Amino acid sequence: MSIKETFFVNGENLLKKIKEIIAEGNVTNISISDKSGKEIMNFPVTIGVVGVVFAPIFAAIGALAALLTECKITVEKRKDDTTDTPPDNEAKEEEATVIEVK
Numbered sequence: 001m002s003i004k005e006t007f008f009v010n011g012e013n014l015l016k017k018i019k020e021i022i023a024e025g026n027v028t029n030i031s032i033s034d035k036s037g038k039e040i041m042n043f044p045v046t047i048g049v050v051g052v053v054f055a056p057i058f059a060a061i062g063a064l065a066a067l068l069t070e071c072k073i074t075v076e077k078r079k080d081d082t083t084d085t086p087p088d089n090e091a092k093e094e095e096a097t098v099i100e101v102k
Helices: 011-024 051-067 090-094
Strands: 002-010 027-034 039-044 070-078 096-101
Touching: 002 011, 011 027, 011 051, 011 070, 039 051
Parallel strands: 002 096
Antiparallel strands: 002 070, 027 039, 027 070
């Protein structure tokens, strides 16, 4: 199961917010959309990846930040289930909770 959080940021704060989100950990995917909702960039975040691998992504995000005035970041995080229910139902894994932060 995953949780989706949505953040609205100005272009100048885009790179800073992405770095903060990655530093938090527990993130599996990040999607960046423009203010009209068109997805511009989507990239997976894997466990144990060092900053050097993210350098090209950060460069692309920096270029996007120069072009966008306002954008939406959607972050997908793993939800740590402490219950003892087995993951036998595939549909449960695709459910998501959406939290919007403005």
